[in-house]
Amino acid sequence: MSKNVDGQIGTVAALVRSTFLVNAVYAESAREYGLTQQQGQMLCVLMPQPYGMSELGAVLGLAKSSLTGLVDRTERNGLVQRKPDPQDSRAVRVALTRQGAKLADEFYAETCRRVEELTAGFAPAERDTLAVLLGRVVTDNKVPIVFVEPDSLR
Numbered sequence: 001m002s003k004n005v006d007g008q009i010g011t012v013a014a015l016v017r018s019t020f021l022v023n024a025v026y027a028e029s030a031r032e033y034g035l036t037q038q039q040g041q042m043l044c045v046l047m048p049q050p051y052g053m054s055e056l057g058a059v060l061g062l063a064k065s066s067l068t069g070l071v072d073r074t075e076r077n078g079l080v081q082r083k084p085d086p087q088d089s090r091a092v093r094v095a096l097t098r099q100g101a102k103l104a105d106e107f108y109a110e111t112c113r114r115v116e117e118l119t120a121g122f123a124p125a126e127r128d129t130l131a132v133l134l135g136r137v138v139t140d141n142k143v144p145i146v147f148v149e150p151d152s153l154r
Helices: 011-032 037-046 053-060 064-076 098-117 124-140
Strands: 080-085 088-096
Touching (some): 037 053, 037 098, 053 064, 064 080, 088 098
Antiparallel strands (some): 080 088
């Protein structure tokens, strides 16, 4: 491993390190709301609409057994509920409860605020450039929508 003398880091290191940074912020925020990081992610994913179990597993990148355990634990906490799927009587859709929607809104707003704070030292044009470039990385790699833009939920 080489050391960067001038403080510049390359694209790979910058992306990987920024992922760790955002995950740490996300995990800290989740802990403060009494959630695991995965529960926080699931609540945010469910904010716009309920999902079927297979869709939800794909979006969260979880195997069926891991997703079932996550939904079970979150359901026991009263934050999500399983509802019959109107298109398939054998399937269920996972939806936020009233309590889950309230907690999701609060957690989402605070997590957005904390992530936004990471670029507090940037000029507006720098933030815009970063958003465009990262947006291209996400779009080009077909990353599922796991966290929507704050203004799109209002």
